[in-house]
Amino acid sequence: MKGIDAMDNFDNFLFSGQDCEYLDVETYHRFKTLVEESLIGICIIKNYKLAYMNPKFAETFGYCQDEMIDKDILKLIYHEDIEKVSNNINRKIEGKIRKIQYEFRGVTKKGSVIHLETLGSRVNFHGVPSVLGTLVNISEYKKVKEQLRMAHKVFANTIEGVVVTDSEGNIEWVNPAFTVITGYNAEEAIGKNPRILKSKRHTKEFYKNMWDSLIENGQWQGEIWNRKKGGETYPEWLTISAIRDDRGNVVQYVSIFNDITERIKQEESIKYQANHDALTGLPNRFLYKDRMLATIAHAHRYGEKFAVILLGLDRFKRVNDTLGHASGDKLLIAVAARLSEVLQEDDTVARFSGDTFGIILKEVKNVDKLMFHVNEIFDKLNTPFNIDEHTLHITASMGISLYPLDGIDCEALIKNADTAMHRAKELGTNSYQIYTHSMNEKAHRWLSMENEIHKALERDEFILHYQPQVDIKTGRIVGAEALVRWIHPKSGFVSPGEFIPLAEETGLIIPLGEWVLNRACSQNKEWQDKGLPKILMSVNLSTVQFKNHNLISGVKEILNVTKLSSQYLELEITESNAMLDADFTNKKLCELKEMGIRIAIDDFGTGYSSLAYLSTFPIDKIKIDQSFVKGIPQEKEMMAIVKAIIAMSKSLDIKTIAEGVETKEQIKCLEELHCNEIQGYFYSKPVEPEVFEKLLMSGYIKK
Numbered sequence: 239m240k241g242i243d244a245m246d247n248f249d250n251f252l253f254s255g256q257d258c259e260y261l262d263v264e265t266y267h268r269f270k271t272l273v274e275e276s277l278i279g280i281c282i283i284k285n286y287k288l289a290y291m292n293p294k295f296a297e298t299f300g301y302c303q304d305e306m307i308d309k310d311i312l313k314l315i316y317h318e319d320i321e322k323v324s325n326n327i328n329r330k331i332e333g334k335i336r337k338i339q340y341e342f343r344g345v346t347k348k349g350s351v352i353h354l355e356t357l358g359s360r361v362n363f364h365g366v367p368s369v370l371g372t373l374v375n376i377s378e379y380k381k382v383k384e385q386l387r388m389a390h391k392v393f394a395n396t397i398e399g400v401v402v403t404d405s406e407g408n409i410e411w412v413n414p415a416f417t418v419i420t421g422y423n424a425e426e427a428i429g430k431n432p433r434i435l436k437s438k439r440h441t442k443e444f445y446k447n448m449w450d451s452l453i454e455n456g457q458w459q460g461e462i463w464n465r466k467k468g469g470e471t472y473p474e475w476l477t478i479s480a481i482r483d484d485r486g487n488v489v490q491y492v493s494i495f496n497d498i499t500e501r502i503k504q505e506e507s508i509k510y511q512a513n514h515d516a517l518t519g520l521p522n523r524f525l526y527k528d529r530m531l532a533t534i535a536h537a538h539r540y541g542e543k544f545a546v547i548l549l550g551l552d553r554f555k556r557v558n559d560t561l562g563h564a565s566g567d568k569l570l571i572a573v574a575a576r577l578s579e580v581l582q583e584d585d586t587v588a589r590f591s592g593d594t595f596g597i598i599l600k601e602v603k604n605v606d607k608l609m610f611h612v613n614e615i616f617d618k619l620n621t622p623f624n625i626d627e628h629t630l631h632i633t634a635s636m637g638i639s640l641y642p643l644d645g646i647d648c649e650a651l652i653k654n655a656d657t658a659m660h661r662a663k664e665l666g667t668n669s670y671q672i673y674t675h676s677m678n679e680k681a682h683r684w685l686s687m688e689n690e691i692h693k694a695l696e697r698d699e700f701i702l703h704y705q706p707q708v709d710i711k712t713g714r715i716v717g718a719e720a721l722v723r724w725i726h727p728k729s730g731f732v733s734p735g736e737f738i739p740l741a742e743e744t745g746l747i748i749p750l751g752e753w754v755l756n757r758a759c760s761q762n763k764e765w766q767d768k769g770l771p772k773i774l775m776s777v778n779l780s781t782v783q784f785k786n787h788n789l790i791s792g793v794k795e796i797l798n799v800t801k802l803s804s805q806y807l808e809l810e811i812t813e814s815n816a817m818l819d820a821d822f823t824n825k826k827l828c829e830l831k832e833m834g835i836r837i838a839i840d841d842f843g844t845g846y847s848s849l850a851y852l853s854t855f856p857i858d859k860i861k862i863d864q865s866f867v868k869g870i871p872q873e874k875e876m877m878a879i880v881k882a883i884i885a886m887s888k889s890l891d892i893k894t895i896a897e898g899v900e901t902k903e904q905i906k907c908l909e910e911l912h913c914n915e916i917q918g919y920f921y922s923k924p925v926e927p928e929v930f931e932k933l934l935m936s937g938y939i940k941k
């Protein structure tokens with residue numbers, strides 16, 4: 239075969255073996271240009287061989303034309319598509335079809351696979367039925383189409399709403415999620431402006447900022463409230479992106495959004511839970527502090543005052559212990575409701591913990607106003623509560639600190655109100671205390687004291703003083719009350735009223751109480767061994783000691799070690815202590831009684847319990863509290879009380895002793911009322927052991 243160049247090749251194509259004399263030169267060139275410069279690949283396949291191909295055809299497969307002439311066409315086809323292509327060629331050649339358009343995959347010179355679309359027609363070429371084919375490389379198109387298909391699938395199935403608008407903002411396309419969220423279906427939305435979704439929640443400025451950002455950055459993202467078809471507004475998280483063409487002009491906007499109603503609800507619920515007490519629904523300590531910070535800022539700015547109140551329910555534990563926690567919870571809920579009722583809208587009431595509530599009172603222009611509100615709170619709580627068929631009488635203790643007098647920050651104000659509340663509790667139930675600086679000093683002293691009590695026990699800094707208890711008829715010393723004293727190396731004498739409560743709080747009362755009991759018992763035994771008159775030794779037991787599991791065994795041990803006979807030991811427990819848990823008290827007292835120890839009820843009359851009820855306990859003696867004794871014989875009311883206590887005790891066969899007796903008149907009066915014994919400064923203050931020993935030696939005291 240002669241060498242065929244491109245020109246021969248084309249002539250071959252054009253004339254197909256026919257005479258070319260009828261074709262003028264101009265037409266020939268026009269036609270040649272058309273075919274040779276076509277952007278579409280053109281070829282003639284004769285006997286499965288390439289009889290002609292234009293440059294585009296060769297280029298599509300990565301060859302030059304010369305290399306391709308007479309090339310086996312099937313070698314250019316991807317193996318999986320060979321059958322399909324050869325079938326189509328055959329059908330054309332056999333005249334079954336004239337034209338056919340289809341896609342197939344070809345293989346380039348370098349071996350890569352390309353997607354092609356071809357249109358083939360049957361022609362006669364040099365008398366042989368052949369195929370005239372055109373061909374386009376559609377690889378790129380296929381890739382883009384696939385990407386589009388994927389994108390469409392993703393957008394159609396995403397739970398996020400998608401809106402595509404043109405550059406003017408007319409909606410062109412929406413996805414199904416758009417319909418689910420907004421209620422507008424595609425027909426209703428397409429052609430409209432997204433303004434159909436606009437709520438009235440945002441200002442013009444908001445939308446202006448959004449557009450500014452879109453224009454400047456090509457994107458806007460944020461939370462926006464929109465309106466559904468039904469009119470309901472909802473929050474959504476929205477991202478709008480501008481789509482630009484090659485020249486940078488915006489052609490479309492794509493908005494993607496999701497309804498964040500649930501998320502916001504959840505966030506709000508989490509925020510609520512973090513700031514509120516689960517039981518009562520009141521603000522908790524954190525929110526309380528937040529509110530206080532705001533109140534401080536306001537008060538600071540306008541030179542105002544406000545009060546911080548800590549309110550603790552008195553003996554709430556007793557409700558829990560006797561009626562159960564469920565009732566206790568109901569009571570707390572009811573208390574919370576009443577506190578909320580009594581306070582102004584501007585004020586805050588929060589639950590701090592357990593039975594403690596925190597209040598911020600804003601209207602405290604003067605003390606009268608403050609007292610008015612405080613009394614309102616007391617009144618509100620003092621109305622009995624009906625909980626589970628029980629009528630509960632509740633009292634509360636309040637500690638008050640004032641801004642800016644008692645502190646200018648949350649911590650100081652709360653701490654000082656707390657100190658004041660504890661002071662109120664100490665002084666008795668249903669009362670309030672306003673914080674003063676001296677109380678703070680006291681608290682400081684307390685704190686440093688805790689450490690020192692420890693050391694004092696080690697260093698033997700405690701001593702016992704004894705106060706005689708005298709038979710009113712004979713003037714004979716029948717007993718001694720052991721009262722502890724602390725001789726502090728620096729501060730000197732520290733009164734038990736100061737360190738006993740702290741020792742109770744810290745548990746140090748247990749070793750201290752043991753020391754006292756031990757010392758008092760051995761002292762009594764020493765006196766007996768010296769041949770002095772045998773007397774009763776009274777030792778005070780604190781609540782903590784009384785509740786301690788080791789009480790009985792501890793007392794037994796001390797009696798054993800000191801060898802004091804139990805009949806010479808009397809334990810004093812206060813009335814309020816005895817009343818805390820009647821069953822427990824009864825059990826413990828019986829056990830002590832069985833050991834032969836005597837029991838006295840201290841500070842009687844201060845706990846408002848009935849003597850008849852108390853007498854169900856195995857008690858030997860009632861100690862009439864000093865506060866009543868002080869008032870006799872002048873105060874009628876005190877006289878009546880003391881008289882009643884003595885008469886009742888007599889009838890119940892319980893002895894009586896009057897405490898704090900300081901005058902002759904008191905003694906005379908008590909004698910007439912048939913009180914059994916006397917204790918007080920009139921006879922003797924509590925004195926050191928040596929002094930007491932001398933008193934005891936004579937056995938009697940001046941009468």
Ligand code: C2E
Pocket residue numbers: 705720721722733734735738751754778779780840841864897898899900917918919920923924
């Ligand atoms: P209390 O048991 O009521 O003790 C009587 C208190 O009254 C004693 O105060 C005593 O000094 C005082 N007193 C006695 N006679 C008179 C009087 O005629 N006039 C006046 N105005 N006061 C009188 P003290 O020694 O300061 O003790 C205070 C409280 O400390 C005691 O009250 C008791 O509750 C507690 N305490 C003292 N020693 C101990 C102890 O060893 N253990 C425990 N747990 N508590 C103790």
Ligand code: CA
Pocket residue numbers: 719778810840
């Ligand atoms: Ca006592």
Ligand code: CA
Pocket residue numbers: 840841861863864897
């Ligand atoms: Ca007493």
